[in-house]
Amino acid sequence: MLASPDVIALDPLHLVVDTSSGGVPGFEARALLEASSRIHVEMATDSVIVAIVGAGSRLDAGFLVDALHALPELDSKAPGEIVRQPIVLPPTGPRARDVREAYFADAEVVPAAQAIGRISGDTLAAYPPGVANVLPGEVITTEVVQFLQATAQAPYGWVRGSVDAGVNHFRVLVAN
Known part of the structure; x- marks a missing residue:
């Protein structure tokens, strides 16, 4: 499940949602969720949002799902045609000092x-x-x-x- 060398572990209370699969870039999904549903996500990229759900908060998760389904399709491309830009971390520089x-x-x-x-x-x-x-x-x-x-x-x-x-x-x- 941890397919990338940059991934160390998974946090079950952080929900990573690929919004581009529904035709909405992550940055736009974040802005729309804030404006329409007062949902504030932790972070967004060009293709995903990261939401935090508190332990035992099923209503919050359901509210998020409903708000995501209500997002308009903003991109004219079909979901499979959206170009995703992966986050590639640069290599660290050499250690020169403690x-x-x-x-x-x-x-x-x-x-x-x-x-x-x-x-x-x-x-x-x-x-x-x-x-x-x-x-x-x-x-x-x-x-x-x-x-x-x-x-x-x-x-x-x-x-x-x-x-x-x-x-x-x-x-x-x-x-x-």
Whole structure:
């Protein structure tokens, strides 16, 4: 069941719904659910939403199912024709310093282009999926910068730990 190397475990209280199979992109489904049914999901991508259901809350799950069935079909493509963009996590940069040492080291904020090849002083995690992409002490790579910036630019995407919302700057160690 865990078909991807990026998947570690499953949480039975998180419902991942492929909204694109019904012709509605995940970001639009999120906005429509909020506007029409006051349902707030945890996160959305271009093809899925992630909802949280509390233990023993059958009424909440039923309400969500009814609201999902009420969504209009926004995409003119048939469900099988919708192109899904998988989330592919970039490889981590090489570890250059111990996490603790890097976390407490002198750091400076530099533009993203100047951060490539430098050692991170921060922990950065893109949502979705919410997995740490950079840890203090790791070398910042071009792939990581591109992934984090693309996530920040996506509707409802954000990067926890970033110096700015667009991930245009990074906190790096003063001395590599």
